[in-house]
Amino acid sequence: MQVTESALPAAAPEMRRPGGWGDAARSNIAGLLLANIVFIIAFALLASGFTSPINVYSLSRSIGIDGVIGLAMMTVIITGGLNLALGAIGVCGAMVVGWALQNAGLPIPAALLLGLFAGGALGAINGLIVVLTRLHSFVVTLATMSVFFGVMVLLSGAAGFNALPASLLAFGRLRLFHMVSPLLLVMAVVALLLFYLYRFTAVGREMLAAGANPVAAKLTGLPVERLFVYSHALCGAVGAVAGVMVSLRNGAIVPSMAGPLGADWLLPAFLAPVLGGTALTGGEVSVLGAVLGTVFVEVITSGLYMLQIGEFWIQTALGIALLAAILLERARAGAMLSRSLRG
Amino acid sequence: MSDTFLEVRGASKAFVGVQALDGVDLAVGSGQIHALLGENGAGKSTLIKILTGVHQPDAGTVRLRGVPVAFRTPRDAISAGIGAVHQERNLITRFSIAENITLESPPSWLGLFDADAAARATRRWLNLLALEIDPATPVARLSVAQMQLVEIAKALSLESRILVLDEPTSSLTPHETARLFAVLRRLAGDGVGILFVSHKLEEVFDLCSHVTVLRDGRNACGSRPLAGMTRADVVRLMIGREEASFTAPPAPARAAAPALELRSVSTTFGHCDLSLRAYAGEVLGLYGLVGAGRSELARAVIGVAGITAGEVLIDGRPAAIRNVTQAVRRFGLGYVSEDRKGEGLILQHSVAANIAATVWHRLRRVLGFVSDAMQAATAAPFVRALDIRTPSLAQRAGNLSGGNQQKVSVAKWLVAGSRILFIDEPTVGIDIRSKADLHDLVLRLARQGTAVIVISSDMPELVALSDRIAVMKGFRIVDTFDNTRDYGQASQRIMHAIHG
Numbered sequence: 001m002q003v004t005e006s007a008l009p010a011a012a013p014e015m016r017r018p019g020g021w022g023d024a025a026r027s028n029i030a031g032l033l034l035a036n037i038v039f040i041i042a043f044a045l046l047a048s049g050f051t052s053p054i055n056v057y058s059l060s061r062s063i064g065i066d067g068v069i070g071l072a073m074m075t076v077i078i079t080g081g082l083n084l085a086l087g088a089i090g091v092c093g094a095m096v097v098g099w100a101l102q103n104a105g106l107p108i109p110a111a112l113l114l115g116l117f118a119g120g121a122l123g124a125i126n127g128l129i130v131v132l133t134r135l136h137s138f139v140v141t142l143a144t145m146s147v148f149f150g151v152m153v154l155l156s157g158a159a160g161f162n163a164l165p166a167s168l169l170a171f172g173r174l175r176l177f178h179m180v181s182p183l184l185l186v187m188a189v190v191a192l193l194l195f196y197l198y199r200f201t202a203v204g205r206e207m208l209a210a211g212a213n214p215v216a217a218k219l220t221g222l223p224v225e226r227l228f229v230y231s232h233a234l235c236g237a238v239g240a241v242a243g244v245m246v247s248l249r250n251g252a253i254v255p256s257m258a259g260p261l262g263a264d265w266l267l268p269a270f271l272a273p274v275l276g277g278t279a280l281t282g283g284e285v286s287v288l289g290a291v292l293g294t295v296f297v298e299v300i301t302s303g304l305y306m307l308q309i310g311e312f313w314i315q316t317a318l319g320i321a322l323l324a325a326i327l328l329e330r331a332r333a334g335a336m337l338s339r340s341l342r343g
Numbered sequence: 344m345s346d347t348f349l350e351v352r353g354a355s356k357a358f359v360g361v362q363a364l365d366g367v368d369l370a371v372g373s374g375q376i377h378a379l380l381g382e383n384g385a386g387k388s389t390l391i392k393i394l395t396g397v398h399q400p401d402a403g404t405v406r407l408r409g410v411p412v413a414f415r416t417p418r419d420a421i422s423a424g425i426g427a428v429h430q431e432r433n434l435i436t437r438f439s440i441a442e443n444i445t446l447e448s449p450p451s452w453l454g455l456f457d458a459d460a461a462a463r464a465t466r467r468w469l470n471l472l473a474l475e476i477d478p479a480t481p482v483a484r485l486s487v488a489q490m491q492l493v494e495i496a497k498a499l500s501l502e503s504r505i506l507v508l509d510e511p512t513s514s515l516t517p518h519e520t521a522r523l524f525a526v527l528r529r530l531a532g533d534g535v536g537i538l539f540v541s542h543k544l545e546e547v548f549d550l551c552s553h554v555t556v557l558r559d560g561r562n563a564c565g566s567r568p569l570a571g572m573t574r575a576d577v578v579r580l581m582i583g584r585e586e587a588s589f590t591a592p593p594a595p596a597r598a599a600a601p602a603l604e605l606r607s608v609s610t611t612f613g614h615c616d617l618s619l620r621a622y623a624g625e626v627l628g629l630y631g632l633v634g635a636g637r638s639e640l641a642r643a644v645i646g647v648a649g650i651t652a653g654e655v656l657i658d659g660r661p662a663a664i665r666n667v668t669q670a671v672r673r674f675g676l677g678y679v680s681e682d683r684k685g686e687g688l689i690l691q692h693s694v695a696a697n698i699a700a701t702v703w704h705r706l707r708r709v710l711g712f713v714s715d716a717m718q719a720a721t722a723a724p725f726v727r728a729l730d731i732r733t734p735s736l737a738q739r740a741g742n743l744s745g746g747n748q749q750k751v752s753v754a755k756w757l758v759a760g761s762r763i764l765f766i767d768e769p770t771v772g773i774d775i776r777s778k779a780d781l782h783d784l785v786l787r788l789a790r791q792g793t794a795v796i797v798i799s800s801d802m803p804e805l806v807a808l809s810d811r812i813a814v815m816k817g818f819r820i821v822d823t824f825d826n827t828r829d830y831g832q833a834s835q836r837i838m839h840a841i842h843g
Binding site for chain 2: 283284
């Protein structure tokens with residue numbers, strides 16, 4: 001039976017997935033879903049207390065926070081870049097919110113908007129520097145990480161904000177169904193918005209195209225530079241959301257809440273999208289994958305804690321998971337390449 | 344068959360769902376220059392990949408001097424004496440020419456890379472191809488044509504007894520091609536067997552003594568002497584029917600104002616005092632040797648580089664084009680790159696996304712909404728109109744054949760409704776049937792009112808397509824004339840403009 005290309009019927013106008021939503025992402029989602037189910041069942045059986053309301057609550061909270069951190073990083077990974085300053089920006093954004101609430105006396109929605117805007121602006125600065133200097137975002141954000149964090153510490157005198165409005169703190173402490181943190185819902189909203197952006201909007205599609213092949217995108221008339229700045233700004237804004245979420249967990253906004261220079265966020269930031277099938281080379285995205293990636297990381301972390309395995313072992317395991325995910329992506333890209341070279 | 348160097352018998356290879364090769368035979372003799380022809384998808388690349396150890400055949404044998412061989416890796420094939428120049432570039436662009444050419448066996452001294460020895464060895468092969476470049480030059484700085492020559496030099500340097508060349512001339516000028524052919528003839532004289540794949544039948548008849556034609560994964564003819572065969576015979580074997588003869592419909596009456604006019608334009612690329620007019624309804628052919636500044640001119644006009652002096656007029660009105668986005672969205676310009684895979688398409692994205700990318704901003708509704716269905720509805724009519732062969736609109740553009748990829752990169756400008764379209768090397772590496780399709784498409788586009796500017800190094804193509812021809816040399820226009828489509832006349836005038 002001969003099936004050659006020329007014998008194929010002319011295109012049927014069907015559309016299963018648009019550009020940027022590759023097979024890779026889908027295979028990751030199936031794998032992650034399976035892994036999540038297996039680990040959840042295993043920990044539920046093996047680790048006593050894993051399914052206790054307290055643990056489920058704390059799990060949902062950390063999935064919420066780290067999920068948003070991962071989604072924030074995802075928005076720049078699609079440009080083929082990254083943002084090491086994510087943690088610094090997140091803390092800066094939260095500090096702006098704290099200042100607006102405590103010092104400027106703004107109402108909560110205005111303060112949150114201001115924080116979002118501040119995060120977006122810092123991200124846009126990253127984007128502008130990347131676009132104008134054509135340096136890799138690694139170098140640029142490595143530098144701005146220190147700059148943003150340093151300026152923030154100077155301006156704030158390293159003092160945090162611990163008199164946040166009671167209503168805001170109460171929201172952070174809510175227990176939905178006695179065991180689910182509202183921060184999980186915040187993450188769900190952010191994920192849905194990003195899903196909508198990349199799946200259903202012109203600018204989202206343009207961002208993916210620009211990230212996949214900047215030269216081709218530019219010659220197609222897409223405003224590639226502007227799209228890159230948008231992506232970095234979006235990363236900053238989502239980072240600020242994460243910063244506020246961390247503050248809600250802590251009950252206060254303090255400069256050190258994301259570790260030195262905000263570096264504590266980096267591992268979860270990369271783990272979630274990379275495990276979820278977002279290509280480090282840019283142009284391919286999986287919002288659902290990033291969410292499932294976060295669930296995977298948090299379930300493992302929590303489960304291993306419950307099994308009383310030391311923190312360092314857990315960090316090591318997560319680092320290995322990241323490495324394995326990257327290697328898998330590489331292997332898959334290789335397989336894809338050899339498939340497209342056939343024939 | 345003592346003088347049969349390389350013999351393939353009954354080679355079959357299937358990929359998921361596709362029988363790429365089905366019992367193919369091939370025999371290349373010592374000192375023979377053997378053409379391997381066939382349309383895209385006929386199985387040429389698969390056969391070549393079997394010969395070079397990239398793929399292993401499901402059935403059939405490969406014999407070298409009568410001894411059966413089985414290549415597990417490309418390295419096996421190289422050490423057995425089979426060298427290849429593939430269609431895809433396989434150079435490491437950050438490395439120097441010398442490092443690339445000696446990559447397989449770098450000369451070393453006490454374990455260190457011996458740059459001098461490498462340069463010496465390299466220069467020998469570069470000289471052979473009359474490529475006067477310092478071997479220490481990084482490949483990234485070379486032009487596409489030079490890269491191709493370096494790739495050929497690399498294959499030559501392996502001193503292979505069988506040399507496989509897949510579309511080696513696709514980006515070479517006639518002069519460089521002639522130079523390459525002289526080298527190939529000399530190698531054949533030394534007993535090297537050469538398997539030559541090209542879509543340019545003129546070259547095949549010029550160079551080759553034998554031909555094997557594949558069609559749909561089978562032999563349409565096996566190892567036949569070319570003597571006595573006509574071009575029409577070969578085409579019939581390739582496509583299984585007669586080649587449609589090509590006649591251009593007459594050009595419409597010229598509009599008063601050119602769609603695009605350049606007046607004494609200088610660019611940051613180095614064009615100086617350059618004037619040019621392109622009219623709606625016409626094809627303007629831009630001929631020149633590689634390095635004449637043709638692609639650069641197109642890129643400067645669409646806003647990739649700056650215009651430093653002179654005026655660009657669109658429909659008779661001055662147009663200040665500041666960037667590509669503005670050129671495309673406001674002034675209706677379009678550019679089909681010669682580097683389809685690198686700059687023309689986003690290979691990992693879908694056909695629909697590639698075609699609709701130019702108009703996402705126009706499709707959007709409230710909240711920037713653009714659904715897959717809207718994107719598909721936009722792309723589908725053009726996929727049909729251009730007869731783009733793809734299993735679905737969701738197929739990755741990278742999985743299409745060269746001809747269909749080229750149609751996708753034209754389609755996105757049709758969707759955008761571009762009124763001035765630059766097409767850079769429209770048919771490089773594209774098979775005969777798609778080539779005819781594309782020629783037809785270019786003319787149809789023009790006759791429907793687009794000003795089409797075709798950049799091509801393929802002179803027969805340019806003469807057949809163009810209503811007017813402008814000749815470029817050294818970043819200037821040296822001649823512009825109305826083309827009567829008489830090849831002899833036009834080619835003489837062009838050569839005179841360049842060399843006279």
